[in-house]
Amino acid sequence: MTSIRFFHVADLHLDSPFKGITSMPDHQLKILRDSTFVAFQTLIQSAVQEKPDFILIVGDIYDGEDRSLRAQHKFQQGMEVLNNHQIPVFICHGNHDHLGGKWTRFQLPSNVHVFQKKTEKVHLRIQQQDVYISGFSYKERHVKEAMISSYSQANDNEAIHIGMLHGSLAGDKTHDVYAPFTKDELISKNYDYWALGHIHKRQVLHMEPPIVYSGNIQSRHRNERGPKGFYDVTLEKGDAQLTFIQTSAIIYDQLSCSCKDIVHANEWFAIIEEALDQFRSKYGAAVLELKLTEVDASTLAMLEGTPMDEWLSMVRESQEMKDPLIWVQSISIETLETIDMESSGLTENVISVMNNWDIKDWKEIVSDVYQHPRLSRFMETLTEEDYKNIERSASAFLQKELIVKE
Structure with missing residues (x-):
């Protein structure tokens, strides 16, 4: 045949x-x-x-x-x-x-x-x-x-x-x-x-x-x-x-990086650079969402001591002269369960309310941005998975903010 x-x-x-x-x-x-x-x-x-x-x-x-x-x-x-x-x-x-x-x-x-x-x-x-x-x-x-x-x-x-x-x-x-x-x-x-x-x-x-x-x-x-x-x-x-x-010249992806036992900024920058270099050598140019995992109370306190925008800016600066291009679009934090257990009753109550929201509720929450006459045309339509990611990010943010301030 x-x-x-x-x-x-x-x-x-x-x-x-x-x-x-x-x-x-x-x-x-x-x-x-x-x-x-x-x-x-x-x-x-x-x-x-x-x-x-x-x-x-x-x-x-x-x-x-x-x-x-x-x-x-x-x-x-x-x-x-x-x-x-x-x-x-x-x-x-x-x-x-x-x-x-x-x-x-x-x-x-x-x-x-x-x-x-x-x-x-x-x-x-x-x-x-x-x-x-x-x-x-x-x-x-x-x-x-x-x-x-x-x-x-x-x-x-x-x-x-x-x-x-x-x-x-x-x-x-x-x-x-x-x-x-x-x-x-x-x-x-x-x-x-x-x-x-x-x-x-x-x-x-x-x-x-x-x-x-x-x-x-x-x-x-x-x-x-x-x-x-x-x-x-x-x-x-x-x-x-x-x-x-x-054929893709640039890959979009999420890169997880363990922050286990990290207490100093120089250690943190070292593991981030190593992770990005490994990704670059394997996949080439990329736009990445950096996800920090195994973040304990000490690492969280170090990170919260400086606005996250500054950490992100420094990571981007470290990659500027490297080829091929890696652009870190965002940094998110995934805390250890032991930290989650220490969150206050107020935190738990707020998160509990959010967990009961459906897609319609979340659409109302973000409507000011997505109905903006100038901004909306530049933004992608949110999927159900996007709304779930917003919920997870909001929960993590509340936990970090209230824990650090307690």
Whole structure:
């Protein structure tokens, strides 16, 4: 049986504005803002080197309806490189780069096929193997109806059938729901591979047949942690091999650092620098949330003696001249349980009240910030996990503040 090889890519979000980053020096901010382009270039270089039979790009090439001229130019140049190496590309546009958006039209080379608003099926012949690729592009930003019924049934058992779909698993409320589908609906089409886009978390929903989200190629904020990239897929009838290829130029993550038995500031700075250097050598450039663990009463008293903003500023200063870039976005403290037990009745009463708040209550608490006419447009929508993190941080803050003052 003949196998084929292709790259499954989605959610490039070229020229993303990178919300939520504050205080970063201009030269470092430029590195961050260029990271989607660096990730895209890594994809192009990988294709030139590995020469897959074709590439699938499953939506959201750009970050919004008003595509920047730079993003469009970079993308067109990348497609020209692939054309020079005779690598076909199949594109379906998603909710961020829908067909109705505003853009300066660049003519894409002949190796690129762009699916239109009506679902269609394209035929390829690869080493005596018939391959059919089906997909559609969003005609507008909000495609709420299920589109799976528009995909034809795969009846030719000798050919390889691939579906491209930018959409959401029905019932998943963690993201905006577009073009919803169920796994059973996809399986029933008898396709050999479903290449999904829209959800930025890399995941395999089903393996026989593969129903796969490749995730985005570059993290853009704190909720998109870990390495990002695409899948290099080798596929034949009844078998698929998926290899993850990292493209992310900068990783967003949380780094835990033990402060056990730390009583002096120089000791603290030493363990923090060591932890950051180890992360850098393993993963490269990053935006990190630093989490201090095993913090006892002595360490807590030392840290509380100076505003946390000063500790954060000193950590950032220690990393300024190091390459690749590591930007510490925040520092949080996780105290030992023995400290928690010493908290006052007042602390426990306040925390108990907070524990009874639901998502609606927390939305009201933060509404002044998220309804601000100027600030709100620069802020990401909070998820249920974000609200849980706010609750945990508030509890830890109350414990530290009241313990130190007692």
